[in-house]
Amino acid sequence: MQTEVRYYQQPKVEKPVMVCGLPGIGSVAWLAVNHLQKELKAELFAEVFSPMFSPKVWLTEDGLVKLMKGEFYFWKNNGNGSDLLLFSANEQPYSPEGQYDLADTVLDLAQKYEAQRVITMGGMATDKVAEPPKVYVGGTEGELVKELEGYGAVKLAGGAITGTNGLIFGLAKPRKIPAICLLAETPGYLSLDANAAKSALQLSSKLLNISLDLQALEKQAKENANAVQKAKDLSRGAFLHEPRKGERELPYVS
Amino acid sequence: MQTEVRYYQQPKVEKPVMVCGLPGIGSVAWLAVNHLQKELKAELFAEVFSPMFSPKVWLTEDGLVKLMKGEFYFWKNNGNGSDLLLFSANEQPYSPEGQYDLADTVLDLAQKYEAQRVITMGGMATDKVAEPPKVYVGGTEGELVKELEGYGAVKLAGGAITGTNGLIFGLAKPRKIPAICLLAETPGYLSLDANAAKSALQLSSKLLNISLDLQALEKQAKENANAVQKAKDLSRGAFLHEPRKGERELPYVS
Amino acid sequence: MQTEVRYYQQPKVEKPVMVCGLPGIGSVAWLAVNHLQKELKAELFAEVFSPMFSPKVWLTEDGLVKLMKGEFYFWKNNGNGSDLLLFSANEQPYSPEGQYDLADTVLDLAQKYEAQRVITMGGMATDKVAEPPKVYVGGTEGELVKELEGYGAVKLAGGAITGTNGLIFGLAKPRKIPAICLLAETPGYLSLDANAAKSALQLSSKLLNISLDLQALEKQAKENANAVQKAKDLSRGAFLHEPRKGERELPYVS
Amino acid sequence: MQTEVRYYQQPKVEKPVMVCGLPGIGSVAWLAVNHLQKELKAELFAEVFSPMFSPKVWLTEDGLVKLMKGEFYFWKNNGNGSDLLLFSANEQPYSPEGQYDLADTVLDLAQKYEAQRVITMGGMATDKVAEPPKVYVGGTEGELVKELEGYGAVKLAGGAITGTNGLIFGLAKPRKIPAICLLAETPGYLSLDANAAKSALQLSSKLLNISLDLQALEKQAKENANAVQKAKDLSRGAFLHEPRKGERELPYVS
Secondary structure (H helix, E strand, O other), X not given: OOOEEEEOOOOOOOOOEEEEOOOOHHHHHHHHHHHHHHHHOOEEEEEEEOOOOOOEEEEOOOOEEXXXXXXXXXXXXXXXXXXXXXEEEOOOOOOHHXXXXXXXXXXXXXXXXXXXXXXXXXXXXXXXXXXOOOEEEEEOOHXXXXXXXHOOOEEOOOOEEEOHHHHHHHHHOOOOXXXXXXXXXXXXXXXXXXXXXHHHHHHHHHHHOOOOOOHHHHHHHXXXXXXXXXXXXXXXXXXXXXXXXXXXXXXXXX | OOOEEEEOOOOOOOOOEEEEOOOOHHHHHHHHHHHHHHHHOXXXXXXXXXXXXXXXXXXXXXXXXXXXXXXXXXXXXXXXOOOEEEEEEOOOXXXXXXXXXXXXXXXXXXXXXXXXXXXXXXXXXXXXXXXXXXXXXXXXXXHHHHHHHHOOOEEOOXXXXXXXXXXXXXXXXXXXXXEEEEEEEEEXXXXXXXXXXXXXXXXXXXXXXXXXXXXXXHHHHHHHHHHHHHHHHHHOOOOOOHHHOOOOOOOOOO | OOOEEEEOOOOOOOOOEEEEOOOOHHHHHHHHHHHHHHHHOOEEEEEEEOOOOOOEEEEOOOOEXXXXXXXXXXXXXXXXXXXXXXXEEOOOOOOHHHHHHHHHHHXXXXXHOOOOEEEEEEEEEEOOOOOOOOEEEEEOOHHHHHHHHHOOOEEOOOOEEEOHHHHHHHHOOOOOOOEEEEEEEEEOOOOOOHHHHHHHHHHHHHHHOOOXXXXXXXXXXXXXXXXXXXXXXXXXXXXXXXXXXXXXXXXXXX | OOOEEEEOOOOOOOOOEEEXXXXXXXXXXXXXXXXXXXXHOOEEEXXXXXXXXXXXXXXXXXOEEEEOOEEEEEEOOOOOOOOEEEEEEOOOOOOHHHHXXXXXXXXXXXXXXXXXXXXXXXXXXXXXXXXXOOEEXXXXXXXXXXXXXXXXXXXXXXXXXXOHHHHXXXXXXXXXXXXXXXXXXXXXXXXXXXXXXXHHHHHHHHHHOOOOOOHHHHHHHHHHHHHHHHHXXXXXXXXXXXXXXXXXXXXXXX
């Protein structure tokens, strides 16, 4: 069995921007792309299956089976901004080669549709809750980094980005696709940090020239904050690192 | 060395149903398919060898060597129900890619013989002994789930199925082979839960419209129950999680 | 880089028997094949290199580099017995697929030279020193097992043989090459058990109809026995399981 | 995704010597090749990318992304000595097969440019600070070992060299490229041992007939020595094994 992309339709997008987000620290990137897909009602057009994902299947509430997979969505922009391609997945491939392989597959599709830019996201683990979370930016070109700094991002001056989100970003460079990676600050103990996802999306929407309703993320962020506060009240002085694992498994972080 | 299927004969089956069961939690699926093969006197027609199995060989009581492998059996139904193809193996492949690979190989054979349906099985670990064990069902289609609910199965509304039993089930979907997975409740500490296997088989036989003698499984179930009771009497209040490993190695569970 | 066999000459052997022994428990098989090669002055004719071996190189006392590898020797029998092909290696491949791969490569060569039989060896770990060590035998055919029982071997009625020595033996079966595996009893704590190797070789030489000088092995066995006795004297009542690792690394056992 | 060499230019070198050094114990080889590249102002002409490197990317101080990779440099010698090809990488591939694969790729390039000799380096961990560090030498041929002994190296009479630096050296032999490996003594607790790198380079420069300014390494060595002395003063009698991990990750050692 090989990694395989199955197309359900061939979207007619023009010079799209591709936005990618796989699960990672705080699920920042995954939450952001998910929100984007739902708010814009972006349409599924292809899926990628691979033996590099975990050897398991999922069941829906209706008892229907789902494979581990990546999903590609598209969105035709009727305004001034860019058409979009979105990519996310249930999880990051479990092996290093699998992560390179998936990143490569995603960029093949980006090139097929002549994507003009690629945006990937991720979380940057800190020990504290930042309000609002800062967003760091790295790029394949200095111009892009500067553009994002103009929107309020902080230059990521050193360090490493681990996992598929980082590889999609890095492997875009030899393909000469301009790419950026946005890392939002997130306390390490949150499994689903909607607040960080919101910060990353706000910057992305400026770059994309899209106005985006972020209420759903804000609501989830508030609920998270309340839950954390309650836990703090209960455990004053004690460890607060347990809730790290959420209901979703997040094997690799970015 | 590649994964390879060796055919010993080409069975003439018509629109068969394929029933698969590899070792997993409580060996439920493995016991069920084994019982089916023995009761129906299903005939071996092919074996699959693969470097994805453990690097070891087995010896029979006569000192004859056996490779780790999967086995395909067929059964011509002279009554009203379906012809059958059966698949089992000594173990699940030790690597995740190996599990995808084997699942894919099994489904290739299912398609070659135009299998109309695929049934896989497994155990669902609980902490207690259920009498009788409930059987949960997931499917590739809602119709199938409903049909099984009609026979007494409980819809599996969420969760994950790990390992090759789950992958055969899930990978049937993109191939458009209707498939179900039956998970029988089993206490986690039993290595060979004949009682759970019996429950899964009872449901399968309804779907297959086959009447099946289950006495051998019932006998084994009774022996297990006695052994567990004795252990409980001895260790009142102590841990009862030791007998988890039986005489067979079960590297992956489903 | 692929697994590759490099030939230095094409030996003219007739209906040879192949004897294989890679490092394993007590290095029994490795010692036996090594002794055979030295006593018979068998000639190197091919080597196998593979990325499946450990990523390291060795240096001789002269400072010359050596790769991890397997070696094939041949011996023309001028008497009544069989011509021989010998195979050994510095180590067993570190990955399971690598072990299947090497076993397959060895059997390809066996078929190329029309080997009539394959003999593999190994150690069977026990807790005590047996004098002399029993030798167990498994085979691809009942005839072979009986023949060896006639020479004093004990039928291996069940159990598993792990590693490359076992796989060469098992994979010979589907290729229809008659094969046996001889396992000599060895206490688990000896890294180089010359006594067990001697027992395995004595049986092999009967099967091969070769008279073999075993003095070198006997001498080493005596030295080992003395060393063990000294250690026992020193540690009366204490654990004697430390000297398990010798100066050679033995990653897999058989 | 496959291992891929990207050429930026085709250097016109004549009968070059190739010098290779990947990160390992004390980063000896990496520091040495790095110094060589900087002092000689050797020019980048090719890079090797591979899914065998870690699944991550790096960022420069300007926020620009860099992939994990290997780099090839060349230097035209206008004096009497040899033209040079240099090879280094951010890290050693994380898997054993990856290390064989990279070593093979490097030697392909060496053959393409008709390299006359290959020099690899590494650290040999000792428990003490040697002043100056001894340099051990192994070779593909006795002549080479003798030549280096003439320059003050000590013959490496036995032992193993682990990792990619060792494999490049060893795999040169079947390709019939004369090769040596120089191992400089280094205390195991230094992450960047400039002093050992200097010793290895001094010997290399004699073999290469190149005069080399080693001041930068000497300066770094002095700083290291001061840092170690301070740590000793602080921890008299305590463990001094912590500073083993520097700011760079060094997954495999040589």
